Amino acid sequence: xxxxxRNYQSINAYGVIGDCHSVVLVAPDGSVDWGCLPDFxxxxxxxxxxxxxxxxxxQIAPSDRNIRGTQRYLRGSNVLQTRFTSEAGEVMLTDFMxxxxxxxxxxxxxxxxxxxxxxxxxxxxxxIVECVQGELPITMTLKVTxxxxxxxxxxxxxxxxxxxxxxxxxxxxxxGVVGAYRLPSFSMFVRQDAGDEFPSIVVQAxxxxxxxxxxxxxxxxxxxxxxxxxxxxxxxRNFDWELAHTLHCWRTWLKGSLNSGPYAHWVERxxxxxxxxxxxxxxxIVAAPTTxxxxxxxxxxxxxxxxxxxxxATFTLYALNVLGxxxxxxxxxxxxxxxxxxxxxxLQIMYGIRGERDLSERELPQLSGxxxxxxxxxxxxxxxxxxxxxxxEVLDCIxxxxxxxxxxxxxxQLEGPLWDMMCLLVEHVCQHWxxxxxGIWEVRGGLRHFVYSKVMCWVALxxxxxxxxxxxxEADLLRWRLVRDQIRADILIHGYNTRIGAFTQSxxxxxxxxSNLLLPLVGFIAPDDPRMRSTVDRILEHLxxxxxxxxxxxxxDTDDGLSGGEGTFTIxxxxxxxxxxxxxxxxxxxxxxxxxxxxASHLGLFSEEIDSRKNIALGNFPQAFxxxxxxxxxxxxxxxxxxxxxxxxxxxxxxxxxxxGNR
Numbered sequence: 001x002x003x004x005x006r007n008y009q010s011i012n013a014y015g016v017i018g019d020c021h022s023v024v025l026v027a028p029d030g031s032v033d034w035g036c037l038p039d040f041x042x043x044x045x046x047x048x049x050x051x052x053x054x055x056x057x058x059q060i061a062p063s064d065r066n067i068r069g070t071q072r073y074l075r076g077s078n079v080l081q082t083r084f085t086s087e088a089g090e091v092m093l094t095d096f097m098x099x100x101x102x103x104x105x106x107x108x109x110x111x112x113x114x115x116x117x118x119x120x121x122x123x124x125x126x127x128i129v130e131c132v133q134g135e136l137p138i139t140m141t142l143k144v145t146x147x148x149x150x151x152x153x154x155x156x157x158x159x160x161x162x163x164x165x166x167x168x169x170x171x172x173x174x175x176g177v178v179g180a181y182r183l184p185s186f187s188m189f190v191r192q193d194a195g196d197e198f199p200s201i202v203v204q205a206x207x208x209x210x211x212x213x214x215x216x217x218x219x220x221x222x223x224x225x226x227x228x229x230x231x232x233x234x235x236x237r238n239f240d241w242e243l244a245h246t247l248h249c250w251r252t253w254l255k256g257s258l259n260s261g262p263y264a265h266w267v268e269r270x271x272x273x274x275x276x277x278x279x280x281x282x283x284x285i286v287a288a289p290t291t292x293x294x295x296x297x298x299x300x301x302x303x304x305x306x307x308x309x310x311x312x313a314t315f316t317l318y319a320l321n322v323l324g325x326x327x328x329x330x331x332x333x334x335x336x337x338x339x340x341x342x343x344x345x346x347l348q349i350m351y352g353i354r355g356e357r358d359l360s361e362r363e364l365p366q367l368s369g370x371x372x373x374x375x376x377x378x379x380x381x382x383x384x385x386x387x388x389x390x391x392x393e394v395l396d397c398i399x400x401x402x403x404x405x406x407x408x409x410x411x412x413q414l415e416g417p418l419w420d421m422m423c424l425l426v427e428h429v430c431q432h433w434x435x436x437x438x439g440i441w442e443v444r445g446g447l448r449h450f451v452y453s454k455v456m457c458w459v460a461l462x463x464x465x466x467x468x469x470x471x472x473x474e475a476d477l478l479r480w481r482l483v484r485d486q487i488r489a490d491i492l493i494h495g496y497n498t499r500i501g502a503f504t505q506s507x508x509x510x511x512x513x514x515s516n517l518l519l520p521l522v523g524f525i526a527p528d529d530p531r532m533r534s535t536v537d538r539i540l541e542h543l544x545x546x547x548x549x550x551x552x553x554x555x556x557d558t559d560d561g562l563s564g565g566e567g568t569f570t571i572x573x574x575x576x577x578x579x580x581x582x583x584x585x586x587x588x589x590x591x592x593x594x595x596x597x598x599x600a601s602h603l604g605l606f607s608e609e610i611d612s613r614k615n616i617a618l619g620n621f622p623q624a625f626x627x628x629x630x631x632x633x634x635x636x637x638x639x640x641x642x643x644x645x646x647x648x649x650x651x652x653x654x655x656x657x658x659x660x661g662n663r
Contacts, residue, residue, distance in 0.1 A: 008052055008371050009033065011293055012601035012617035015071045015080040016273070019097035019246075020280040021123055023289035025049060025621070028069045028602075030061035030082055030093050037173075038123050038219045040279060040286050040306045040353055043147040045171060050292060050376050051367040056145030056198065058217065060093055060129050062086065063137040063204065069093070071603060076268070077250035078276050079243070089134025091207060095127050098242040099249045100280075123218065126239050130212035140203040140215060146171040148364050148378070154223075155199050161188040163230035164201045165223065172226035175201065176234030178214040186213065214239055258324035263634040266597060269604040270627035271323055274316050277624050283331025284353040285313040288608070288620035294373035295609055295619050299564035302373055304380050305620040307359055309350040310336075310390045311440070314397035316624055319631040321400055329401045330410050336394065337417055345428065349387045350380065359383040385438040386447070391429050392456030392463070395422055396522065399463035419473055426464045430483045433457040434490075439506075440515050441552055444561030449507035451495035452515035455524050458487040462523070488524070492531075501534035505553055512543045514552045514572035517579050527582035536579050547612040548592050549573045567609035567618040570596060574629030581633075581640040589637055596630075606630070 014025040014033070024035035024046065035046035035058070048055035061069065062084050069082040082093040129138055144166040146153060151169030158164060166173040177188070186205035193200070205213060216234045220226030253275060259267045277286050288305035295301035317329040339347075339355050348357060361381035369376050398418065407413050414422075433454065436447035461484035468475035494507040505513035516535055520527040543551050549568035556565065573596055580589035599610050601617070606626040608619025 008049075010616060011370070011607050011619075011621050012605060014601075014605075014621065015073070015082075015095075015603050016276070016289070016605065016622055017078050017080050017095050017097050017125075018276040018289070019099045019123060020276060020278050022097070023276055024097070024125060025290070026071075026080055026082070026095050028071050028082060029059065029065070030069055030084070031057050031059035032095075032125070033057050034290055035125070036289070036306070037125065037217075040277075040289055042219075043150075043169075043171060045144050045146055045173060047145060047148055047367065049290070050370055051149060053196075054145065054149050054198075054367065056143045056149065057141070058125075058127075058143070059141045060127055060138065060215065062091065063139045067136075073269070073272075073603060074247060075251075076254045076272075077247050078272050079247055079250070084136070086136065089131060089136040089207075089209070091129055091131050091136050091138060093127065093129045094243070095125070096243060096246050097123065097125055098239070099246045124234070125217045126242070127215045127217075128212060128239070128243075129207070129215075131207035131209050133209055135206055135208040137204070137206045138213075140213070141200050142166075142175060142202075142215075142217070143198055143200040144168070144173050145198050146173075148367060148376075149198070150364065150366050153198055155190055155201065157188060157190065157201075158227070158230045161186075162235070164188070164190075165227045165230050166201070167223045167226065172220045172223045174218050174220055174226040174229030174234065176216045176218075176230050177203065178216055178235055178237075178239060184208070184211040184213065253325075256324055258322075261634065261638045263593075263597075263638075266600075266604060267323070267631050267634050270630045271320065271325070273605065273622050273627045274320060274624055274631075275325075275328070277316075277622075278328055278331075279308075279353040282354055283328070283335040284308040284351070284355075285316050285328075285332065285624065286353065287312045287625065288623050290620045291378055292373070292376040293370055293607065293618075293620045295566040296373075296564045297371050297616070297618070298373055299566075300373075300375065301562055301564060301566055302369065302375065302377055303382075303620070304361070304378050305623075307350050307352055307380060307383075308335075311349065311387075311393045312624055312628075314393045315628045317397055318400060319628040321404055322631060322635050326401070326404065326406050326409060329397070329406055333398060333401060333406075333418065337421060347390070347425065347428075348383050349385060349390045350383050357383070382438075382442040385442055386435075387439065387442070388429070388433065388435075388437045388453040389440050389450075389456035391425050392459035392522070395425060395460045395463040398422060399467060402467065414467060414471060415473055419467075422464055422467070423475065426460055426480065429457045429460045430479070433483070433487055441513075441560070443558070445559035446561070448505075449494070450513075450515075451491060451503055451506060452513065452518065454487060454491050454495060455516075455519055455522065458484060458491070458524060459522050461487065491524075496531055500538060501531075502538040503531065503535045505558065511553065511557055512539055514539060514543060514550050514569065514575060517550075517572065517575035520582060521575070521578055527579060532579075533583065536576070536583065539576065544568075544576075545612055547595055548576075549596070549610055549612055550576050567611040569609055570599075570606055570623075571608075571625045571629040574626075574633040577633040578636045581636045584640070584644070586637070586640055586644070589633075589640070593633055593637060 034049040036042040036044045046056045048057040067086045069084045071082045079096040146168030153168035163176040188203045191200045218229045291304035292302035359379045361379040363375040367376040439450035497504045503516040505511040550572035552569040577589045577593045605622045607617040607621040608623040
């Protein structure tokens with residue numbers, strides 16, 4: 001079958017590689033089907049993931065497409081290997097994106113970009129295919145479709161067939177076929193398939209044992225720079241050394257982890273995913289490296305996640321802090337301080353990775369969408385929404401960083417510009433907590449008094465009050481304490497429905513919402529409080545599927561401004577695991593946790609959602625939210641087990657101690 005008209009891969013069929021500037025998705029058939037270079041938010045040059053016929057890709061595989069590949073990560077890294085085996089021979093494809101030194105992973109300054117490394121050469125994607133046994137014919141196909149397949153291209157081969165240049169719109173790609181030991185003979189040519197407006201570059205060779213080809217793709221500022229890459233610069237680099245260095249960087253970073261326990265392998269992979277989704281130049285963190293992977297196949301719930309949600313980023317930092325990684329929180333607090341806003345009113349819920357405010361949402365009609373899921377969107381209109389929970393999440397992030405000694409570790413202090421920012425945000429909450437908002441799930445069906453939003457307003461006051469009390473900082477503590485108590489009383493009166501026995505989605509409602517599983521995790525209410533226990537029971541009864549996985553809410557009952565449905569939200573299922581652990585229901589928690597792990601990809605990766613009935617992953621991939629929650633649930637489950645064993649005490653008492661210790 002022609003690869004341009006093949007069926008779509010499952011969303012979680014892909015491996016991912018990255019360099020803390022961007023991430024690409026690699027299928028088991030050796031095809032890079034999604035890639036935005038040089039940065040997370042650059043226009044995609046490979047987008048077959050969103051249009052199997054029109055979208056670009058970069059495939060290296062045996063010429064016999066019936067030979068299937070198997071993938072694995074090299075130990076403790078984000079370097080991916082795909083093995084193709086047949087009776088005639090075996091080839092190994094090693095994919096990586098070279099990383100800089102560990103110090104270069106630390107933030108630098110806002111509005112930096114990723115065109116050049118410190119040594120003057122570009123960030124790039126490197127693919128090494130080597131025959132390890134027998135011999136096999138292999139084919140490399142590079143189809144670049146600039147600007148999400150929206151710009152025509154010019155293709156030219158460089159002299160001696162050692163590379164090519166592809167230019168389209170404002171994007172310019174250089175391909176280098178880099179010399180190596182025992183370089184085999186190969187042919188390179190340009191192919192134009194019938195009905196395809198984008199030409200492909202094809203390389204064919206038969207590799208014998210010990211022979212290999214190395215392909216490197218980089219981006220130039222202009223066509224001239226891309227040609228220089230293809231003809232000179234890529235050929236001058238020692239990619240064997242860069243591979244070894246990249247492995248060293250990932251493994252050295254991972255050694256800083258406090259990770260242990262029965263789920264250490266899962267936590268390690270999740271940590272590597274989260275680190276890969278940080279943007280090194282600024283400290284920003286993307287929610288996912290993809291756009292428009294559907295929450296319902298064929299539906300319209302398709303969003304661009306290549307930006308920094310303050311909420312998602314703070315959750316990420318909490319998970320990394322649990323593992324002992326603090327540099328990321330240090331970088332993120334500096335990124336926060338440099339954002340452009342004058343008051344709480346114009347603090348956005350999300351920004352571009354360099355702090356951009358304008359994330360205007362638009363549709364791309366030239367792409368058919370994953371499995372015909374339309375529209376394909378770039379940008380995100382939710383940036384203009386009012387979401388009051390974000391204030392609590394930002395202040396909680398700073399609180400946790402301070403509580404774990406982060407400021408002292410870096411020779412800094414909270415007092416000064418950062419405290420001024422916190423006070424500004426707290427004052428905004430004091431003035432506006434009583435108003436409605438769009439909520440954590442960014443519903444487009446109108447403003448409401450969402451319970452979780454109110455709770456996080458309480459968290460904002462609570463964390464600022466603690467900081468002021470403990471550090472003796474200047475603050476209007478009398479007023480802040482009064483407002484904090486008012487918010488709590490208001491939530492308990494209007495946010496808990498005595499008839500159904502649960503905290504509800506919004507005030508004076510009967511609809512359930514999984515975000516309320518966070519209430520004990522942020523310290524708003526004890527995990528053994530009868531109201532929280534009954535809320536967990538109602539969610540188990542009415543907001544789960546046949547496998548016990550949790551929906552964020554019932555879309556058919558909630559006016560969220562969109563048609564269709566969605567899968568279970570995996571982060572919500574992990575929140576349920578946390579609650580069961582904290583209530584001492586450890587066997588239930590462990591069973592549910594391990595059922596979720598059973599739906600991971602072959603590489604231990606998760607998307608946003610699961611449809612357990614169809615056994616498919618849904619939503620953008622990989623999803624930071626999900627990997628954050630996996631780390632936290634593994635930690636909370638282990639802590640609950642250890643405390644029960646250590647103290648030989650009642651499970652509820654142990655759970656309360658755990659909850660108090662976490663916050």
